[in-house]
Every structure is written in C-alpha cells, then in structure tokens.
Amino acid sequence: xxxxxxxxxxxxxxxxxIQRLSYAFELQRRDFLKVIGGGVLVCLxxxxxxxxxxxxxxxxxxxxxxxxxxxxxxxxxxxGTVTVFTGKVEVGQNIRTSLGQQVAEELRxxxxxxxxxxxxxxxxxxxxxxxxxxxxxxxxxQLRTVAVAARNLLIDMAAQQLxxxxxxxxxTYGKITDPKSxxxxxxxxxxxxxxxxxxxxxxxxxxxxxNWHIAGASTPKVDAHAFVTGQHKYTPDVxxxxxxxxxxxxxxxxxxxxxxxxxxxxxxxxxxxxxxDGEFVGVVAHxxxxxxKAAQALRAKWDWPPQLRDSQLFDHLRSKSEQGSGExxxxxxxxxxxxxxxxxxxxxxxxxxAYIAHSPLEPRAAVAEWSSDKLTVWTGTQRPFGVQEELAxxxxxxxxxxxxxxxxxxxxxxxxxxxxxxxEAARLAKAAGVPVKLIWTREEEFTWAYFRPAGVIDxxxxxxxxxxxxxxxxxxxxxxxxxxxxxxxxxxxxxxxxPADSPLRQGSYRGLAATANQFVRESAxxxxxxxxxxxxxxxxxxxxxxxxxRAVFEAAATKFGWGxxxxxxxxxxxxxxxxxxxxxxxxxxxxEITTRRDVRILRVVEAFECGAIVNPNGLRNQIxxxxxxxxxxxxxxxxxxxxxxxxxxxxARYRVPRxxxxxxxxxxxxxxxxxxxxxxxxxxxxxxxxxxxxAIFAATGIRLRSLPMIPQGLPQSExxx
Amino acid sequence: xxxPLLVNGTEHRVDASSDEAVLTVLRDRLxxxxxxxxxxxxxxxxxxxxxxxxxxxxxxLPLGTAIQKKITTIEGLAQGDxxxxxxxxxxxxxAFQCGYCTSGMIMSAVALLDKNPRPSSQxxxxxxxxxxxxxxxxxxIVAAIRDAASGKR
Numbered sequence: 001x002x003x004x005x006x007x008x009x010x011x012x013x014x015x016x017x018i019q020r021l022s023y024a025f026e027l028q029r030r031d032f033l034k035v036i037g038g039g040v041l042v043c044l045x046x047x048x049x050x051x052x053x054x055x056x057x058x059x060x061x062x063x064x065x066x067x068x069x070x071x072x073x074x075x076x077x078x079x080g081t082v083t084v085f086t087g088k089v090e091v092g093q094n095i096r097t098s099l100g101q102q103v104a105e106e107l108r109x110x111x112x113x114x115x116x117x118x119x120x121x122x123x124x125x126x127x128x129x130x131x132x133x134x135x136x137x138x139x140x141x142q143l144r145t146v147a148v149a150a151r152n153l154l155i156d157m158a159a160q161q162l163x164x165x166x167x168x169x170x171x172t173y174g175k176i177t178d179p180k181s182x183x184x185x186x187x188x189x190x191x192x193x194x195x196x197x198x199x200x201x202x203x204x205x206x207x208x209x210x211n212w213h214i215a216g217a218s219t220p221k222v223d224a225h226a227f228v229t230g231q232h233k234y235t236p237d238v239x240x241x242x243x244x245x246x247x248x249x250x251x252x253x254x255x256x257x258x259x260x261x262x263x264x265x266x267x268x269x270x271x272x273x274x275x276x277d278g279e280f281v282g283v284v285a286h287x288x289x290x291x292x293k294a295a296q297a298l299r300a301k302w303d304w305p306p307q308l309r310d311s312q313l314f315d316h317l318r319s320k321s322e323q324g325s326g327e328x329x330x331x332x333x334x335x336x337x338x339x340x341x342x343x344x345x346x347x348x349x350x351x352x353x354a355y356i357a358h359s360p361l362e363p364r365a366a367v368a369e370w371s372s373d374k375l376t377v378w379t380g381t382q383r384p385f386g387v388q389e390e391l392a393x394x395x396x397x398x399x400x401x402x403x404x405x406x407x408x409x410x411x412x413x414x415x416x417x418x419x420x421x422x423x424e425a426a427r428l429a430k431a432a433g434v435p436v437k438l439i440w441t442r443e444e445e446f447t448w449a450y451f452r453p454a455g456v457i458d459x460x461x462x463x464x465x466x467x468x469x470x471x472x473x474x475x476x477x478x479x480x481x482x483x484x485x486x487x488x489x490x491x492x493x494x495x496x497x498x499p500a501d502s503p504l505r506q507g508s509y510r511g512l513a514a515t516a517n518q519f520v521r522e523s524a525x526x527x528x529x530x531x532x533x534x535x536x537x538x539x540x541x542x543x544x545x546x547x548x549x550r551a552v553f554e555a556a557a558t559k560f561g562w563g564x565x566x567x568x569x570x571x572x573x574x575x576x577x578x579x580x581x582x583x584x585x586x587x588x589x590x591x592e593i594t595t596r597r598d599v600r601i602l603r604v605v606e607a608f609e610c611g612a613i614v615n616p617n618g619l620r621n622q623i624x625x626x627x628x629x630x631x632x633x634x635x636x637x638x639x640x641x642x643x644x645x646x647x648x649x650x651x652a653r654y655r656v657p658r659x660x661x662x663x664x665x666x667x668x669x670x671x672x673x674x675x676x677x678x679x680x681x682x683x684x685x686x687x688x689x690x691x692x693x694x695a696i697f698a699a700t701g702i703r704l705r706s707l708p709m710i711p712q713g714l715p716q717s718e719x720x721x
Numbered sequence: 722x723x724x725p726l727l728v729n730g731t732e733h734r735v736d737a738s739s740d741e742a743v744l745t746v747l748r749d750r751l752x753x754x755x756x757x758x759x760x761x762x763x764x765x766x767x768x769x770x771x772x773x774x775x776x777x778x779x780x781x782l783p784l785g786t787a788i789q790k791k792i793t794t795i796e797g798l799a800q801g802d803x804x805x806x807x808x809x810x811x812x813x814x815x816a817f818q819c820g821y822c823t824s825g826m827i828m829s830a831v832a833l834l835d836k837n838p839r840p841s842s843q844x845x846x847x848x849x850x851x852x853x854x855x856x857x858x859x860x861x862i863v864a865a866i867r868d869a870a871s872g873k874r
Binding site for chain 2: 091092093094220221224225227228229230231232233234236237239245287288289358359360361362363408409410411413439441442617618621622624625626627628629650651652656657658659660662665
C-alpha cells in the first residue's frame with residue numbers, strides 16, 4: 001500500500017513483525033477510573049488505538065468499543081491541577097514539554113498546572129510505542145482534543161453554577177469568567193465535590209494554530225532543573241527495598257550453546273546466588289562489584305556455529321535476499337526499461353551502508369520486583385506495553401499481572417524497543433526472591449542490543465540532455481523501505497525493497513532506512529547533475545514540483561550562500577534534501593580536506609519544515625542534535641564483526657561524534673501555521689550524509705558510496721563496495 | 722573494614738573493597754545517583770566527578786585512591802537553592818535533551834572554569850572532548866560554558 005510520503009507501508013510495521021510487536025488490545029475500564037478522586041475526568045475514545053496509530057480515524061463506534069479503546073485521558077482535580085495520562089515515553093525528544101504545552105493551550109491553563117503521567121502500563125492508556133515521529137501528529141492531536149472537551153465540560157458546569165448562558169463565558173488561565181457580571185470561577189471551584197467521568201469521541205474543534213499562545217512558543221524543558229542537579233531518577237537510579245544487583249553470563253558469540261557450566265567458584269563468594277534456567281545463566285549479589293566478580297568466576301564452555309565476517313556482508317545480503325518479493329515492497333510507474341533505452345545519460349551505481357549501534361548513553365537496564373504473583377518492572381523502553389507483553393509471555397502470566405513503568409529515559413534513538421534486560425532482571429528477581437537491578441555494561445550494549453540494518457543499494461538513473469530525469473530504478477537489499485521513494489518528478493520508476501537474511505540482530509533506528517535511502521538518492525542526484533554539467537541545486541529544482549521541499553532547499557541555499565563560492569580541492573560545498581514522516585529537510589554543507597587527507601565539516605546549514613511548530617527552541621535542539629548524531633553514521637560509525645563476535649564493542653573502538661567533530665550549525669525553521677504539526681525527532685537526521693558526500697566530491701572528485709564514508713580518512717579513489 | 726570517604730563536604734565510612742570503583746560507591750552505597758554509568762571504560766565522561774578539584778572518571782577510580790581527597794559530585798554543586806553558575810548556564814542554553822550526560826558535562830565544565838575562567842572555544846572543545854553527548858547537544862554545551870564564563874568575569 002502506498003502512503004503519502006514514502007512509497008511503502010511504514011517500516012515500523014516491518015520491524016514490528018520482526019520483533020513480535022503485539023497488536024492485542026485489552027484495555028479494560030480500570031478501577032483507576034473510579035478511584036482517581038474528586039474532579040473531572042475526560043477520556044478520549046477512538047475506535048481502536050491500532051488504527052488510530054496508523055492515522056485512520058473512525059467514527060460511530062459503539063459504547064462498548066469506546067470503553068475498550070481509550071487513547072488518552074485527562075483529569076482536572078479539585079485544586080485545579082491538570083493531570084494528563086499518556087502511554088508515550090520521554091527519551092529526550094522533549095514531548096513531556098511539547099504535549100503539556102498543547103494541553104495547556106486548549107485547556108486555557110498555565111503550563112505549570114499541567115502534569116503528565118507517562119508510560120506506566122497500570123496508569124496510562126495503551127500505546128503501541130513511541131517511534132515513527134507519531135507523538136506530535138497523533139498523540140498531540142488526541143491530547144488537544146481531550147483538552148478541548150474538558151474545557152467545554154468545565155464551561156458547561158460553570159454556566160450551570162453561575163446560572164448563565166455558556167456562550168457568554170470565557171475560559172482563561174484556569175478560570176472561567178462571565179464578562180457581563182464580571183464573575184469568575186476557577187476550575188478547582190467548578191470541580192469541587194464532583195466526580196464526573198466523561199468519554200468523548202473524536203472532536204476536532206481545536207484552536208487554530210495561528211491563535212496558539214502557549215503551544216507555538218519556545219518553552220523550557222518542564223523538569224530541566226532535575227537534570228542539571230542530578231536529581232532525575234533514570235532506571236539505573238531506581239532503588240527498591242532489599243534490592244540485589246544482577247549480572248548475566250554472556251556467551252562468547254551469537255547463537256552459542258552452553259555445553260558446560262561450573263558455578264562453584266562464584267557461589268563461594270559471600271552472598272552470591274547463581275541462577276540457571278536453560279541457556280540463561282546469571283548471578284545476584286548485594287552490590288554491583290560483587291555481582292561482576294561472581295559473573296567473572298563462572299566457568300562455562302560454549303559451542304557456536306561458524307558465522308560471517310563483516311567483509312562478506314554485502315555479498316551475503318544480496319545473495320540471501322528476496323528477489324521477487326511481494327507487491328507491498330514494490331513501486332512501479334511507467335516503463336523504466338524503455339525509458340533507459342531512450343535516455344541521453346544513464347548512471348548505474350551500487351552503494352552500501354554498514355550496521356551501526358544506537359549506543360544511547362543510558363544503557364539498557366531494568367529493576368524487577370515480584371510481589372506474590374505480580375511483577376513490576378522499571379525500564380527505559382520505547383514500548384512499555386510491548387515489554388509488558390514480552391514479560392507476560394516469558395513468565396506465562398496474564399498481562400494485567402505485569403506492570404511496566406518507564407522513567408524518563410537517557411535516550412533511545414529507536415534502540416529501545418525490546419525488553420531483554422527486563423526479562424533477565426525479572427528472572428533473577430524471581431530466583432532471588434527480592435527485587436533485582438540489572439544494568440547492561442557498555443560492551444553488552446554494543447553486542448546484545450540490535451543494530452541499524454546494513455544494506456546494499458543499487459541505483460540506475462536516466463536523464464534527458466535537458467536535465468530532466470526520465471527513469472529511476474532503485475533496489476534496497478535489507479536496509480529497509482523508509483524513505484525509499486523519490487520526491488522528484490520522474491515518469492518511469494521501479495523501486496523495490498528486498499528483505500534479506502541479516503547476520504546480526506537488527507531493528508529500528510532514528511529515521512530508519514531513510515538515512516540510507518536518501519543518502520543514495522541524493523548522492524545519485526549529484527552524480528547525475530555532474531554528468532549533465534548542471535549545478536546540483538538547479539538540477540534538483542528543475543525536477544521538483546513539491547513546493548514544501550522546494551521551500552526548504554531554497555531556504556537552506558539562501559542562508560548558506562549557495563553558489564557564492566566555487567568548490568576547490570581543499571574546500572567543497574554540497575547540498576541534499578528530502579521528505580520523510582511529514583518533515584521536509586534541506587541541507588547544505590561545507591567541508592575542508594585537510595593536508596592529512598582527512599575531512600573536517602566546517603559548516604552545516606539545515607532548513608526544516610514540519611507544519612506548525614509546537615516548541616521552536618525544542619525543535620531547534622532536535623535539528624541540531626540530529627545533525628551532530630548524523631555525523632557518526634556518515635563519516636565513521638560501523639559495527640565490525642567476525643564469527644559471531646562484535647570486534648569493536650567499546651567507545652574507544654567505535655567512534656561516535658564528539659565536541660571536536662561538531663561544525664558550525666545554522667538552522668532555519670519554516671513555521672507553517674497553516675499546516676498540521678508533524679513529528680520532528682527523526683527526519684532532520686537524513687540530510688547530512690549526502691550533503692557531506694556531495695561536498696567531498698565537489699572538492700576532490702572522489703565519490704564515496706559507502707556509509708560510513710571515511711572510517712580511515714579520505715581514500716585515494718572511490719570506495720567501491 | 723570501613724574506608725573513610727569525603728564527599729561534598731561530608732565524611733562517610735564505606736564498607737567496601739578498596740578496588741571498587743568510586744562510581745558504584747557513590748551511586749549504590751551513598752545514594753548519590755546523579756553521577757552516571759555510561760561505559761565503565763573512562764571513554765564517555767558520564768561519571769565525571771571532581772577529585773580535589775580535578776575532573777576524574779569515577780568509573781575507573783578505585784576507592785582506595787580517593788581516601789583523604791575531596792570528592793565533589795553534581796549533588797554538591799548548588800549552595801542550598803542557589804545553583805552553580807554552570808548549572809544556571811546549562812538551563813539558559815537548554816544544553817541537554819535526554820540529560821543523561823548532563824551531570825558529567827557540568828562537572829567537567831566546572832573543572833575547566835575553575836582552572837581557566839575565560840577559555841576560548843577551542844580550549845572548551847579540547848577540555849570537553851572526553852565527554853560524549855549522544856543527543857548531539859555539543860553546540861549548546863559550548864555556548865553554556867561560554868555564557869557561564871562571561872558571568873564569572
């Protein structure tokens with residue numbers, strides 16, 4: 001099925017399948033709804049949260065359906081405090097602030113009186129997960145809707161209490177005023193002694209974005225103080241009474257089988273318990289230091305099958321791929337073969353992308369606690385309800401017996417979809433009979449988490465001598481279908497994603513495959529422009545009618561001063577851009593080729609447009625951060641492996657961007673108040689790699705077709721995969 | 722055998738092995754969880770604390786070597802309700818996203834400004850280069866440090 005911005009169905013669904021994402025939806029009307037206390041509770045019901053998440057909103061559901069399908073709820077207490085309940089998680093993308101702003105806006109209350117209860121399977125409505133840049137366009141809209149409904153309800157109640165016509169009343173700053181009589185009543189007063197629950201359907205009567213006051217304005221992170229003082233409690237900081245510390249024995253290679261285990265030395269250490277359950281082996285101890293010593297004292301032997309090394313990867317992906325894959329992975333318009341035969345210029349190239357690691361600074365961690373048959377787990381995950389499902393399955397208990405609580409987390413970048421650490425901690429806690437904390441080491445994080453998929457991409461393009469692209473054939477092996485389409489006007493297209501056998505565990509990553517696919521498309525556009533002796537920006541605009549994408553290209557080019565200076569052997573200028581998940585990005589970059597044949601990024605200008613901006617400074621932070629993070633995958637990040645082992649599972653050997661890698665960054669945000677807000681945590685990452693590659697080519701004439709481009713400095717010639 | 726440890730002006734006696742890392746002593750034995758584990762290899766700076774005013778990686782610092790030295794952690798920076806100027810500057814610049822690196826960043830920055838109250842941008846980058854922010858807020862952190870430095874003049 002084709003979607004508006006990409007060619008194929010969302011890549012999340014693909015990963016969802018790989019990772020056993022559950023679509024079961026069993027939200028009950030919980031006791032919670034009855035016991036929340038005095039005040040007004042407004043629940044937003046949609047037909048079901050799964051279809052809601054994919055953007056199709058249905059009307060006319062039955063009452064029973066409504067109760068089964070509450071997407072968000074909001075409570076106004078007798079003291080006027082507003083509490084919003086959402087299953088979304090905060091991982092640094094700053095939605096605790098931006099969602100709060102939207103509720104404050106619609107409820108007409110100061111942001112300081114809004115609190116968000118997030119990502120607690122016992123307290124918040126079901127949510128599929130925080131990924132795919134869906135929080136702003138979907139949850140933001142849902143929370144605005146529920147806030148509008150709550151405001152309307154409060155106005156109705158005030159009209160009744162003031163014996164006046166509701167249409168004369170004004171809601172501002174947590175109060176309702178009757179301008180005629182000049183009487184004012186606060187939300188707290190209105191709700192005093194009430195215990196009202198109202199379930200509403202989807203109601204779109206929102207405040208137009210052009211009238212926003214709280215939303216749309218730069219707002220500091222709501223709990224920033226806790227982060228600069230070290231007071232915020234991440235999962236690794238959670239402490240429970242009687243808690244022990246766990247460590248898991250890791251095999252020396254993937255797919256290894258345990259053939260021998262001797263735990264006697266470990267057991268001799270005071271307070272240590274060794275836990276074995278099938279292939280799973282772990283230890284618990286009174287402190288981390290002892291747990292680590294005990295794990296090192298375990299004597300184990302393993303057998304494992306021979307496995308690939310990274311130098312064989314790309315041949316493997318191509319040969320172990322689906323050739324005639326289903327229609328859902330194929331997009332065809334016109335006739336590419338005919339068009340290639342008629343083209344004046346053609347280009348046939350292969351590009352590759354390495355596996356990379358998310359390496360969020362907070363490693364995967366969990367605290368697990370059993371009380372009788374109920375399991376409570378604290379963990380940093382993007383899918384609290386998915387992890388709940390994973391735990392219920394692992395321990396064969398009903399889902400309502402599992403509570404997953406997600407403290408605001410030390411980042412994820414698409415890497416925290418799975419609950420591995422929670423299952424391990426819960427297994428250890430079950431054996432220990434007390435709560436257990438498990439924090440993965442950095443080496444475990446680099447080895448046992450999953451990676452951004454590697455891939456091989458073949459591109460063939462044809463153009464007329466006037467510089468119009470006539471044919472586009474694009475095959476992506478394994479890396480993924482996100483962003484695989486082209487925004488350019490091309491009459492003949494064959495675009496195909498080929499799933500393949502991945503030798504390493506792989507999954508989501510910020511931007512998914514859009515980084516790879518847009519790197520290849522925008523590099524190939526540059527190659528074509530060069531063949532046609534056209535300016536790369538002019539060539540793009542000549543083939544582009546999408547006004548929003550044109551606008552970001554033009555904004556970036558103007559701010560950058562595109563064309564003001566010509567590239568030289570020591571200095572290159574590059575441009576790239578694209579559309580993904582409703583966001584439009586245009587990026588210009590300037591690089592310096594150093595005398596030691598290294599590449600230094602001097603300056604990056606990025607224009608970004610995602611509809612109406614909710615929090616300008618928050619958005620700017622996301623765009624700047626995306627650019628910095630993108631430098632790693634573009635220039636030097638790559639996971640190396642051989643025979644089931646990761647060869648560089650340390651920051652000393654896996655190079656991530658540091659202060660010294662950071663260029664001058666200039667961001668231009670186009671605020672389209674006339675358009676709905678799209679998510680913005682991911683798409684700003686896709687423009688950098690091709691802009692840098694194109695700038696390197698402009699300086700040196702060397703076209704780099706592999707990500708990362710310069711893991712060992714600038715090569716002497718093209719790095720042909 | 723209890724080991725004496727001076728943290729944020731308070732003397733503690735810690736019942737731990739002298740080769741245990743100061744990081745876990747602070748976090749798990751003293752409840753000072755503002756200092757973070759990021760890599761355990763001294764490569765990311767999330768665990769940075771001050772040892773007699775100098776920035777050190779507490780994940781690689783054996784407890785035994787910290788005896789009779791003054792340890793300062795993120796919890797020890799503010800004077801009552803008054804935040805340290807570097808903390809204030811981080812707030813003004815919103816120099817964080819997920820915030821997990823922030824404690825280590827602030828401790829490294831405090832150490833820099835104590836030694837060099839007016840660092841150039843290049844000196845800031847050089848001093849801070851051992852601290853990783855995966856969210857990529859480096860430009861804001863540099864701006865925050867410059868801001869804090871200008872306030873000190």
